[in-house]
Amino acid sequence: MLRRVDSWTRTLRHAKPSSSESVRLVVERLSHEGRGVVRPGGKVGFVAGALPGESIEARLVERHRRFDEYRLLDVVEASPRRVTPACPIVERCGGCDLQHLDxxxxxxxxxxxxxxxxxxxxxxxxxxxxxxxxxxPFGYRRRARLAWHVPRRGAPRLGFRQAGSREIVALAACPVLDPVLASLPGRLQPVLASLRRPRQLGHVELTVSESGDGRPWPVLYLHLVEALAAEDRARVAGFAAAEGAYLYLGLADQRAECVYRPEPQAPGYLLPESGLRLTFEPGDFLQGxxxxxxxxxxxxxxxxxxxxxxxxxxxxCGLGNFALPLAAAGLAVEGYEGDAALVDRARRNAADLGLDDRARFSVRDxxxxxxxxxxxxxxxxxxxxxxxxxxxxxxxxxxxxxxxxxxxxxxxxxxxxxxxxxxxxxxxxxxxxxxxxxxxxxxxxxxxxx
CATH class of the missing domain: 3.40.50.150 (Vaccinia Virus protein VP39)
Incomplete structure (x- = not known):
């Protein structure tokens, strides 16, 4: 009896099927990008969601000169390394393409x-x-960028892009996000939807800050198309205060404005083995x-x-993520970075940590x-x-x-x-x-x- 697989069947929904018939295939291996590789008739094919060793039912959806693409319909014989995805929207969200593999x-x-x-x-x-x-495997991601869309009809949506599409999948919670952020999108979405002028918002960035004692705080950064009206600004500030979250508002080409902070310190993260806390500003590059x-x-x-x-x-060198721990270990470090704002942050971190005698930073392309x-x-x-x-x-x-x-x-x-x-x-x-x-x-x- 076939085991039905719904995940990934929408991934190639824009492709025009070349055949309406399903074919039985055996998956040889995974491609570098995580798709199953098959060879019907000797020609390479790719099947999203299929795993090595599996016998599957699939449908040809697109022919190319050197390879073909298939849509997974059913798994006839499953790999022992196949697992049930933890996320209920994994088949629509474009974020996790290997959640079916242990x-x-x-x-x-x-x-x-x-x-x-x-x-x-x-x-x-x-x-x-x-x-x-x-x-x-889960709860690891401390940064996320969420898309925001206000349709002409229907409710606004905050979430990730749908696989193979520019449509946005509304996000109530995400299991790969840090626990501090995981359910925040679901609580934030109705607040943003209630704004008097919701189209003033472009997208949302979420980040985790750590205080000196290790306590995590969410950082909420709203990228704006236009400045918020006073009542909308008060609404999102009230949400941030209730959540205990930093709130920043930013217009294009302008430094983000901090509207609310739950503690006096600027946002930062810890490198405990080096005894360091590095500060950052919303929008700065951080490892995820x-x-x-x-x-x-x-x-x-x-x-x-x-x-x-x-x-x-x-x-x-960015804001000093590697340079400052190396300086703390006693090495003399020269950091080069093309982003002048990050160099400023690195210099400030070095000075605050008493490492500016061993770590120097310059702007360089x-x-x-x-x-x-x-x-x-x-x-x-x-x-x-x-x-x-x-x-x-x-x-x-x-x-x-x-x-x-x-x-x-x-x-x-x-x-x-x-x-x-x-x-x-x-x-x-x-x-x-x-x-x-x-x-x-x-x-x-x-x-x-x-």
């Missing part, structure tokens, strides 16, 4: 993809293939997973605290100016998805003994690793980073020496 299997898949890409693209195998940096960020900071400090490392360049100062013992790279091509070339032309690379995109990590390998760098350590469980997104850390 967490350990997700990590196995991400580790295998990372190592395969590193071997194929850069020709490198790590001397020490480290275990992945693990996250709790607090537990994994702490693990990454510990690993970077461990990697760069070896014999002979005294002076470090932190490229793409690292794509245009990748030059390194003399006497550097190690370089830390933490680039955006586009990677660090210019810096990899600079490090190849002018090597340093140690390079640590924190990546949110394995494709550009391995591209840059190939450049380093061509200049004689060795891959000492490689680890997948479980930044976003329940998704196919892969992050990584790598250590190179020369």
């Amino acid at each position: 967490h350990d299997a997700q990590l196995d898949h991400k580790t295998a993809v990372l190592r395969e890409l590193m071997s194929r693209t850069a020709g490198l195998e790590p001397a020490v293939p480290e275990a992945p940096l693990r996250s709790p 997973n607090a537990a994994v960020n702490r693990a990454m900071v510990r690993r970077v400090v461990e990697w760069l605290s070896g014999d002979g490392v005294r002076r470090v360049v932190d490229a793409f 690292l794509d245009a100016d990748a030059g390194l100062p003399d006497g550097v013992d190690a370089v830390l790279l933490d680039p955006p998805r586009t990677g660090a091509a210019a810096l990899a070339a600079a490090l190849a032309a002018r090597p340093v003994p140690v390079v640590a690379y924190v990546s949110c995109a394995p494709a550009t990590l391995t591209r840059d690793a190939a450049v380093l390998a061509g200049a004689g760098y060795r891959l000492e350590r490689l680890a997948a980073v479980d930044m976003f469980p329940q998704t196919a997104h892969i992050e990584a850390m790598a250590l190179f020496t020369r």
Whole structure:
């Protein structure tokens, strides 16, 4: 008897089916982006929601020259690693594309993809293939951006984008959000819907702040199209006060205004192993997973605290997430960052923490100016998805003994690793980073020496 699968059947709803008949398929493996791979007649096909080893019923929905796409209809024989998704709207929400796969299997898949890409693209195998940096499977996410839509008819909606669509799925609660944020969207939505002019709101950002004693506080940042009317402003301020949440209002190209704060301190987060609290402002880039960020900071400090490392360049340093723990460990750090506002925040954090004698920060476009100062013992790279091509070339032309690379995109990590390998760098350590469980997104850390 077939076991009905409703999840992911809407993912390709805009594609025009090429056939109305279902076919029986066996799934070989997962693609890098987490879809099941099948080969009917020898041609590669992809099936969202299918797992390796499963026998499935699927329908062809789109033909391409090199591959086809199928819609999953039923699972005939399920993988032992298939689990029931924890979220009731997972089949519509576009956020979690691997919630049907158990967490350990997700990590196995991400580790295998990372190592395969590193071997194929850069020709490198790590001397020490480290275990992945693990996250709790749920309740981990400390940042979220929620879309807001006011239709001509019907109720306004606050939530995430629907899979394969720009439609918004109204969100009552989200199991991957930090417990402080998890049910906040459901309580916030009716407040926003009751505004006299709800179309003045563009979107909403939620973040978790930690006080010095570790107490978490929600941070609510409303991105506005126009300034709120006085009565609407009072309404959202009252909601923030009742929730014990920081409230910020922001118009485009203007600094966010703090309307309410539940404690005197600016929002911040803790790095307990380093004894630090770093402050931030709404809209600043923060790693989305607090537990994994702490693990990454510990690993970077461990990697760069070896014999002979005294002076470090932190490229793409942000507000000092890695630079300041390295300075607290006794190293001299120069941080480079293209965003002037983040550099200001890094300098302020260094001064507040008494580390400005060991951590200095400069604004620099690292794509245009990748030059390194003399006497550097190690370089830390933490680039955006586009990677660090210019810096990899600079490090190849002018090597340093140690390079640590924190990546949110394995494709550009391995591209840059190939450049380093061509200049004689060795891959000492490689680890997948479980930044976003329940998704196919892969992050990584790598250590190179020369």
